[in-house]
Amino acid sequence: MGSVIEVKDLHHRYPNGFHALCGVSLTVAKGEFVAIIGQNGSGKTTFVKHLNGLLRPTAGMIWINGQNIRKRRVSEMARTVGYCFQNPDHQIFCDTVYKEVAFGPQNLHLNQAEIDERVDEALGAVGLLHVKDEMPKELSKGHRQRVAVASVLSMRPEILIIDEPTTGQDYRDGIEMLNLVQRLNEAGHTILFITHDMPMVARFARRVLVFRDGQILLDGSTQQVFAQPALLRTTFLAPPPITCLAQAFPELFPETILSVDKMVEQSLAVLRKREKVMPS
Amino acid sequence: MSEIVKLENLSFRYMRGTVPALSDIDLSVRAGEFIGITGPAGAGKTTLLSCINGVIPHYYAGELQGRVVVDGLEVATCTLHELAGHIGFVFEDPDFQMVSITVEEEIAFGPENLGIPPHEIELRIQDALQKTGISNLRERAISTLSGGQKQRVAISAALGMLPKVLLLDDPTSELDPVGTQEVISALRAINHQLGITILMVSQNMEQLVENADRILVLSEGRLILDGAPREICMRADVLKRVGIRVPQVTEFMISLLLRLNRSPQSDKIPITVEEAAGMFQEILHKGIII
Numbered sequence: 307m308g309s310v311i312e313v314k315d316l317h318h319r320y321p322n323g324f325h326a327l328c329g330v331s332l333t334v335a336k337g338e339f340v341a342i343i344g345q346n347g348s349g350k351t352t353f354v355k356h357l358n359g360l361l362r363p364t365a366g367m368i369w370i371n372g373q374n375i376r377k378r379r380v381s382e383m384a385r386t387v388g389y390c391f392q393n394p395d396h397q398i399f400c401d402t403v404y405k406e407v408a409f410g411p412q413n414l415h416l417n418q419a420e421i422d423e424r425v426d427e428a429l430g431a432v433g434l435l436h437v438k439d440e441m442p443k444e445l446s447k448g449h450r451q452r453v454a455v456a457s458v459l460s461m462r463p464e465i466l467i468i469d470e471p472t473t474g475q476d477y478r479d480g481i482e483m484l485n486l487v488q489r490l491n492e493a494g495h496t497i498l499f500i501t502h503d504m505p506m507v508a509r510f511a512r513r514v515l516v517f518r519d520g521q522i523l524l525d526g527s528t529q530q531v532f533a534q535p536a537l538l539r540t541t542f543l544a545p546p547p548i549t550c551l552a553q554a555f556p557e558l559f560p561e562t563i564l565s566v567d568k569m570v571e572q573s574l575a576v577l578r579k580r581e582k583v584m585p586s
Numbered sequence: 587m588s589e590i591v592k593l594e595n596l597s598f599r600y601m602r603g604t605v606p607a608l609s610d611i612d613l614s615v616r617a618g619e620f621i622g623i624t625g626p627a628g629a630g631k632t633t634l635l636s637c638i639n640g641v642i643p644h645y646y647a648g649e650l651q652g653r654v655v656v657d658g659l660e661v662a663t664c665t666l667h668e669l670a671g672h673i674g675f676v677f678e679d680p681d682f683q684m685v686s687i688t689v690e691e692e693i694a695f696g697p698e699n700l701g702i703p704p705h706e707i708e709l710r711i712q713d714a715l716q717k718t719g720i721s722n723l724r725e726r727a728i729s730t731l732s733g734g735q736k737q738r739v740a741i742s743a744a745l746g747m748l749p750k751v752l753l754l755d756d757p758t759s760e761l762d763p764v765g766t767q768e769v770i771s772a773l774r775a776i777n778h779q780l781g782i783t784i785l786m787v788s789q790n791m792e793q794l795v796e797n798a799d800r801i802l803v804l805s806e807g808r809l810i811l812d813g814a815p816r817e818i819c820m821r822a823d824v825l826k827r828v829g830i831r832v833p834q835v836t837e838f839m840i841s842l843l844l845r846l847n848r849s850p851q852s853d854k855i856p857i858t859v860e861e862a863a864g865m866f867q868e869i870l871h872k873g874i875i876i
Contacts, residue, residue, distance in 0.1 A: 345762045345763065345764055346732065346733060346761075346762040346764075346765065347732070446627060446628065447627070448627060473759060473760060475627065475789075476625075476626040476627040476789055476829060476830075477626070477789065477829055477830055477831040478626055478627075478829030479626075479627060502762055502763060505831075505834060542762075542763050542764045542767075543763060544763075546834060547792065547833065547834040547835050547859050548834040548835065548838055550859045551834075551835055551838065551859050551862050551863055551866070554859070554863040554866075555863075555866070558870075566834050566837050566838045566841065569838050570838060570841050570842050570845060573838075573842055573866070574842070574845060574846075576870075577846075577869065577870075580870065
């Protein structure tokens with residue numbers, strides 16, 4: 307698989323002098339599902355805002371689909387890289403859901419039939435066809451977040467970046483949002499999402515980037531990253547509770563466990579082996 | 587301990603609401619309790635806090651039934667001004683409630699409006715900052731602070747009014763793990779040292795389980811569970827049904843015991859990683875007879 311994102315020695319210094327990114331390099335292949343974790347101020351959002359040109363590097367290079375994006379405009383980038391803001395209210399500005407989702411395609415100068423087709427497709431993907439004519443501001447936060455995702459999807463971007471999709475949502479809405487993102491990933495979209503929710507990372511991401519002080523501290527499969535609790539602790543992160551429980555018994559569970567179900571299965575296996583359980 | 591908050595048969599319907607936001611809530615909170623409130627979106631959590639601090643019925647129009655008494659005051663008939671010295675409120679987004687440029691001005695704002703003399707305000711500022719661990723931030727501009735620091739300023743500003751009860755609406759949902767820990771430590775300190783009663787809404791069940799004395803679960807405007815964290819966690823089936831995350835280690839142990847044909851005991855079920863590790867160790871040593 308070819309790489310869709312390539313970043314080489316990226317630096318960003320904000321006008322106030324804060325050095326938010328200090329040499330970030332990585333490659334993301336088409337179809338990956340990547341979680342980005344780290345404390346606030348570690349550079350996560352600054353990093354992803356470079357991928358669609360919202361921020362420009364102080365130094366370093368970025369290629370999207372093999373093309374250097376140095377001179378590409380944000381409006382051009384929006385066809386390839388969709389970015390959902392952390393707070394949907396920072397991006398929603400139209401008075402109906404339809405207009406909000408149609409805004410991007412309209413700017414591509416598509417004909418009306420094509421625009422309508424894209425709006426229906428995007429709202430269908432997020433399960434909001436029934437509120438097409440409603441006012442976004444009157445929807446719940448979970449639904450506003452989905453409108454924001456739909457307005458990005460209607461551009462049919464190959465790469466989808468979602469900044470804290472579950473913050474401020476209840477558990478059920480959070481899971482639903484990530485199930486939706488997972489379906490988009492299965493349909494071929496490359497996904498990057500920023501989060502503080504470790505059980506969600508364990509459940510959905512296949513690769514994890516850990517940011518600390520503007521650099522990538524760890525980059526690996528979800529299992530590899532959560533297998534290093536000591537290193538994670540240096541940036542005040544911890545694996546999900548179930549992973550920590552398994553890690554309290556390293557000789558019994560040598561492999562990093564990411565889900566409750568897996569922990570139950572492996573515990574039963576361990577107990578049977580030790581003959582702590584009589585066969586029924 | 588004495589009763590500090592009392593809700594009797596409380597129901598509320600917002601003016602434009604088709605269904606009641608709260609139905610028949612009965613609740614008695616003892617002074618000094620740390621109460622966690624959870625429930626899915628739209629369950630009535632914020633409405634419940636609004637009924638306790640008087641925003642309902644003083645600001646929001648609607649149909650209110652039943653009674654709310656806080657620190658001996660009848661909320662519906664007291665003015666918000668009278669209630670302000672008894673109940674503090676902290677919002678989810680600290681930027682939402684900040685009215686000043688600097689930290690000390692923010693804390694002085696409430697007491698100044700009550701006409702408290704300057705030397706007394708000075709003492710309150712010092713005390714509030716010390717209790718939340720941000721004395722070093724006193725002169726700072728609020729706009730330069732991190733989320734966890736800002737939220738502790740909001741808590742300090744509430745403390746400056748010397749409340750008996752502090753209400754918090756999901757105060758850590760916008761914070762990173764460091765900020766969350768800072769806020770929770772500050773809340774534990776003011777609860778333990780000052781005996782201030784805390785009612786905190788949160789979506790983070792692991793956080794509530796570790797810090798609250800008692801957890802209330804709301805769903806569709808009703809109080810469906812009310813008990814100690816361990817009792818609440820034992821009702822994993824109910825929590826899952828209404829869409830609330832069960833602590834992973836509790837879910838694990840319940841499910842392991844059931845697979846071993848044992849019924850989990852509500853006084854023993856683990857709710858933290860340490861407890862779960864202890865119990866698992868015991869099973870390893872002694873077999874499944876526990």
